[in-house]
Amino acid sequence: MTDNFQSWMDGTRQRVEGALRSMLDSYRGQVPELLAESMAYSLLAGGKRLRPLLVVAAAEAFGASGRERVVTDAAVAIEMIHTYSLIHDDLPAMDNDDFRRGMPTSHRKFGEAAAILAGDGLLTEAFAVVSGGDEPSRLRLCALFARHAGARGMVGGQVDDTVSEREDTEAFLDQVNRRKTGDLLALSCAAGACAAGANDEVIGSMQRIGWLMGHAFQQWDDVLDVEGDPALMGKAAGNDAQQHKLTYPRLIGVEATRQSARNKIQEARALIAPWLPAAAHLDALAGAMIDRKH
C-alpha cells in the first residue's frame, strides 16, 4: 500500500464522515432526539468505510469532477444502508450480538424497539439522501440502491443466511455471499459510476467488479478465521468452525479458498484495467480485499 493511496483513503474517509455529521446535524428539531441519537451512535461508530471508499474510487474512474455532491451523497447513503443492516443483524431475533467494534450494539444501548426503528430510519433516510437533488442520475441511483439492498439483494441474502433452510453446498454459499456481502459492494461500484455519469453498460461492468470483490473479501475472511493471527485481527480465530458455520474452507479447503479469492480479484482487476490510470484507487481497493492480515 503506497503512502499516496493511504492518504487518499484518509482524506476520503474524512470527507465522508464530515458529510455524515452534517446530515445528522440537519435532523436537529426534525427528528425525535432519541432517534437522532441512536442513528448517530451506529453511524459514527467507526469502521473502515469500505463502501464509501469504493463509491468515490469508482466515480473517479469516470471523472467525477462537477458531480462531487452526487458522489458524496451516494457514499453517505451506502454507509447508512450498511449501518442499518448491521443494527438489524445484531438484534436478538437475528445474530443476537451484544457488542460491535467494542461498543454495545444498538439494542443493548437503546433497547430493541429503538434499534429496529433506528435501522428503519437509516434505511429510509438513505433514499432521502440519494434523491435529495435535481441531477437526473439520482433516479437511476435510487433504482440501483433498491435493487441491491432489497429483497433481490442484501435482504434476500440475510434471509438465506439466517432463516431459510441451509444447504451445505458451494452453490448455496455462493448465493448467500453474493447477496449478503456482494450486493452492497456491487452497489458501491455501480453507484459511483452512475453518479459520475457512466452509461448502463459500464454500470453493469462495475456491478460485476463489485460482486467479484465481495466474493473474494468473504473468502479471505473465511481464510483468516482459520489461520489468521488473533492479535492482528482483534478477535479469536476458529469462530466459524466452533459455530459450525458454512464456510469455503469447510467445503473446499483453505488453500482452494485462498486461490479462488485471488482468481476473483485477478478477474476484477482485468475488468478495471481499461480505465487505468483514472481507476487506480479502485484497482488498489480491489487488491486490498485479499492477502490481508485482518
Next chain:
Amino acid sequence: MTDNFQSWMDGTRQRVEGALRSMLDSYRGQVPELLAESMAYSLLAGGKRLRPLLVVAAAEAFGASGRERVVTDAAVAIEMIHTYSLIHDDLPAMDNDDFRRGMPTSHRKFGEAAAILAGDGLLTEAFAVVSGGDEPSRLRLCALFARHAGARGMVGGQVDDTVSEREDTEAFLDQVNRRKTGDLLALSCAAGACAAGANDEVIGSMQRIGWLMGHAFQQWDDVLDVEGDPALMGKAAGNDAQQHKLTYPRLIGVEATRQSARNKIQEARALIAPWLPAAAHLDALAGAMIDRKH
C-alpha cells in the same frame, strides 16, 4: 356514500391489488421463497387500501391520463410502506400483537427474524417500484416517500409513540399523530399529485390536506374507541382507556374531539374545493374519515 363512489373504490382496489400481485409474481426466482412468501402474506392480507385510494384520487384531481403507470406504482409502493410499518409495529419488541385482521401477525407465522426482514424487504422494494421507470416525476416521488416515511415522518412518529418519554399534552399527541398516521396520508395525497405532474405548490397543499385527514381519522378512531358499537367495529370498545393510552377524548373530552375532527375535514375540503369536480373522489374520501361507525 353514492353507488358511483363505491364502485370507483371497488375498481381502484381491484386494480391496485392486481398490480401488487404482478409485482409479487415478478419476484419468482429473484427472491428467496420464504421472503417472497412472507412479503406476500402481509401485503395481500386485505385492509381498506385507504392510502392507494388516496393516491389515485389525488392524481385524478390533476389529470392522470397518460400517467397511469406512475400513479399505480406510487399506490403500490405506499401500500408496501404501510404494510412494512404494520409488520414492524406488531413485533414483540414493539406492540407485541399476535393477530391482525384475524390472521396471525408476520412474526407469529414466520418467526421474528423473518418478520423483521419481510419489513425491511417491503420498505426497500417500495423504492424499487417508485424508481422503476424513466418519468422525471419519479425522482421527486422518491424524495417525498423518504421524507414522509422516514425519521422525519412515520418512523419518527413510531419512536415518539413507543420509545420516547411520553408527555401528557395535546401538543405531544398532535406531534405523534401527525408523524405516525398523518405523514403517510400526506404522502398519499402528495404522491398522487406529483405522479400526475402537479407543481411544488400544489404538492405542498396536498400534503396539508393529507395531514388534516390523518389527524381527523385518528381523532375519529379515538371517539369510536369510547362510544363505538363493538358489533360494527369488529372489536371491543374501551381498549384505549384500559391501556391508559394517550388519546384526545382523555385530554379534551369526546365532544371536543369529534368537533375537532369535523373542523379538520372542513378545512381539508375547503382546500380540495378549487379542484372540483375532478377532485370529487378525493373530496368523498375526506368526508369518509369522520362520521363513520367503524
